[in-house]
Amino acid sequence: MINRRTLLGSALAAPFLSLLPRQARAAQWPAAGPIRLVVAQGGGGNADVVARILVEALEPVLGQRIVVENNGTASGMRATEDVSKAEPDGYTLLVGTSSQLVHNIALFDPLPVDIESTLRGVAMINEVPMVMCVPKDSPDTDLAGLTERVLADPAAFQYGSGPTGTTTHITGALFLQRIGAEDVVHIPYPRSPEAMVDLIAGRLNFVFDPSLTAIGQVQGDAVRPLGVSAPVRLPALAEVPTMEEAGLPGFVSQTWNTISAPADTPQEIVDTLNTMINEIVQSDEMRTRLEDLASIVPPAKTPAEVDAYYAEQRETWIPVVRGTGARREG
Known part of the structure; x- marks a missing residue:
């Protein structure tokens, strides 16, 4: 002692x-x-x-x-x-x-x-993989739907993350690069939980949040998860497909x-x-x-x-x- x-x-x-x-x-x-x-x-x-x-x-x-x-x-x-x-x-x-x-x-x-x-x-x-989340009232119910809407008008969408260069940011940038929609507006926050607050409030279209912190919002029905950037599904979020299952082959990103x-x-x-x-x-x-x-x-x-x-x-x-x-x- x-x-x-x-x-x-x-x-x-x-x-x-x-x-x-x-x-x-x-x-x-x-x-x-x-x-x-x-x-x-x-x-x-x-x-x-x-x-x-x-x-x-x-x-x-x-x-x-x-x-x-x-x-x-x-x-x-x-x-x-x-x-x-x-x-x-x-x-x-x-x-x-x-x-x-x-x-x-x-x-x-x-x-x-x-x-x-x-x-x-x-x-x-x-x-810790990332979970792609959208507001719970978003019209996007799956990754394909979100991708289609983003590609139609990239500049009308914005995503949030922690500070520039953190995994929450790089995962989002990599996603947009993969689908060919790099004109989506990126809003970095001092802390990634602040981006989640604005997502829940409907001020952002999507975020990639660490699964360890996203799980509470997902289980509390505060956000809608579209995919997890892991090679296999996570037992604690078994209902959430991997990004590959959701339609983006080989998309794995984690901190x-x-x-x-x-x-x-x-x-x-x-x-x-x-x-x-x-x-x-x-x-x-x-x-x-x-x-x-x-x-x-x-x-x-x-x-x-x-x-x-x-x-x-x-x-x-x-x-x-x-x-x-x-x-x-x-």
Whole structure:
């Protein structure tokens, strides 16, 4: 249990811990103080929800407090920079997603920090497909109907997303590219839940929302789902067809949640976190919780396998993001 005396002792010891060799600091981890878990988006989004679910289970196992910090500024780039430049001591971690660790590499010119060399993978949590949603009173009851109407007058339609370059935006841009309707108006919001609010109010024609946050609106009959961008149907949304089943062959797009750390974080700390997080995520209780939120829990990965996953995702998606023409200044 962490009490006032423990926290006071940690605070007094902190300036001196920085003078110790990295191996010695690693041996004392995580006793020196709370761990910062940085989320590169505002509250209520996919990564924020998953971060808080994980923290609830990880804190008792780790025996240390974990503070979730949200910073969605500049499509999450400021948060990514923060962790990239942090002391590699195991006390600053990032919820790494496709938007921050893949899309931003293609989106920013110049890139404020070399994401590939300054961050390393720690553990895999889950994968989250997008759900294409329209207002519940929309005349569009299926993807074919929406596509037909959009193609007839693209400029009369608008779709919303989270910040420019995030998976909610890129999935929408890719959809419009596929059907040949790139004149549809894109409205980016500071947070993707805000786009969903406007969709429900009828101010947008469609959004691609992460399944983990869309499921509540779908089950509450606040929106109408037309398709899910997963290779197979999601058990928690079994009535919703895949985008391929709905008429768009091979259309798969999803974000994912991982834990990342500064590149020079000691291997023993990374391995300890990896073991703890894998055991939590692969437990029956946590797997059920995440799958009930319409996300996918892949097999556990080692830190090296998480890095290989990042590399594979970058090879696939960086050209796609660049192909949409989306850009941001660093």
